[in-house]
Amino acid sequence: MRSLGGLNVPPIGFGAMVLSPGMYGEIDEDRALTALRHAIDEGAAFVDTSDAYGDGAHNERLVGAAVKGRDVVVATKFGLAVPEGESAREIPVGFEFGKLAVNAEPRLVRRYAERSLRNLGVDAIDLYYPHFPDPAVPIEDTVGAMADLVADGLVRHIGLSNATAEQLRRAHAVHPVAAVQTEWSMWRPIDPDLLAAADEAGAGVVAWSPLGAGFLTGTVTELRDGDFRHNAPRFAAGNLTANNDRYAPIRRLAGRLGVTPAQLALAWLLHQHDRVVPIPGSRTPAHITENVEAGALDLHPDTLALLDKALAGFRPAGGTLL
Template identity: 50%
Template sequence: MVFMNTRSLGPEGLTVSAIGLGCMGLSQGYGAADDAESIAAVHHAIDLGVNFLDTAQSYGSGHNEQLLGRALAGRREKVVLATKFGIVRGEDGVRVDARPENVRGYCEASLARLGVDHIDLYYQHRIDPQVPIEETVGAMAELVAEGKVRHLGLSEASPEELERAAATHPISAAQYEWSVWWRDIEDDVLPTARRLGIGLVPYSPLGRGFLAGAVSPDSLQPGDFRLADPRFQGGSLEHNRAMSVEVGRLAAEREVTPAQLVLAWLLAQGSDVVPIPGTRRAARITENAAAADLVLSASDLDRLEKAVPRSAWSGDRQSFAAYRTTRS
């Protein structure tokens, strides 16, 4: 196994690879997937030193955790395993449930699907508007005391919710969509998280594949959730494609890929930032992992900011029960 650069998340110092692997697409969201290909991709990531793996109980209604459990057989000690609870998929649709009396059951079900005795980082996947966050985090803290969970995290929490959660138990990481083309957390979440010592884990750091140059209008398969994302529709799509050309131009000048450039941009935002790009393909994992060694100069960052400023991108996002889905 190769050892890549590491970073530390949160006040308790959770050490993870500088680039992680988001596993959702191995089970849902991007069209049909092949389990054998997915397991091979996970093994390849681990061999490259990408040890921070992210899943959730909701991904594929449990399939993703089961798949990851199969992939980690004999490799558990090599990874930092993160999963999430709180988004529930059932016959009645998708809902949020973070009631404290259900947290233990969700955790134990995840442990069983993953085939492990503890979870390294356990996130509340979405905030339940019906439950004070202190109550949910309190129930999560009980799991830490029992050794079933090592560290706690939140996903798509507001700044106020971060404050209240951190006052209940140390929070190691907070997940948000964050990339060159979606930067709204920089206004309020980012300064709050940093004041509290909470690490940032950007999901969809490649703009759901768009910034990697992997998306065209005819490339999305039936069942691909991007078909309903306003950023991938009509005039917004055409406008954003023009912006992605600028990203590609700057990447070519640095002799790197667009994906590597935008991942390096995120890494340059602070040592507390660990993006988790997702892919099913070994070649893409190799490409993304190489971004951990790419250091952008102040000039590089300035040129990227001028070429594709935050205000240049078009369209709001679609994300279930997220903190914010419209541009500020």
């Protein structure tokens, strides 16, 4: 187990975003539930969702159905599924759709939480994040409203998602922050100052997209229709080919070690810090098992040195979400 600011979770969690239609193409409910229940059975009993995944309720309801009666740590996020009639602020992103819209005003925080509690069918949310900081709202104000939820027993731990080091420090001064969720993988390093701020706060780091949206599995050569990654510059045809060529030395190293590229990518990430927890998502039970098994891999210092050398030459073409 690993500690996220006192919240104990397994070393490999599960990102449920991929189980809603419109992310990696279509998926039916039975397949999604099978994948999620398999992840829990295999030990990835730390499930991450959001009220914005799917149609604004699908993903949370799916998670609620899968975790019912099970001992699972559930994390969810708020702020992007803005209630009808409410204003929102745009956040520029690196994907082709251009922008996201957020509202994390304190007056809406309880409303968001109560909606998620209904969707999930739980009495309390184990770990609750604002999906993105609202550029028009001081982070202290949003976290202050979240602290009220903790006091009322509706939320157990507070996290931040896609926040800066400064925002983490300011938020932690209002209420302890258990975890900061950020993109971190072999092809997207963490901001060193954010990691330092997490250490200062005693917070863990939840790594989203730890497999580079599937690229680091070494198996993505083209995308199907309806795949969300068509919006991602790193998956554009020319960039995808170039990135696969640049990633070849790491794929070969995985082969020599007798592990898959995905397992090597996850194990490498776990070796970067003792409080980082990756949340890969997959729709395939065999791949889920493969990901969970990476949590038990112990990489020799010589292997880590070889990886560092290979990664120094791996400069992906194209940008990422943020």
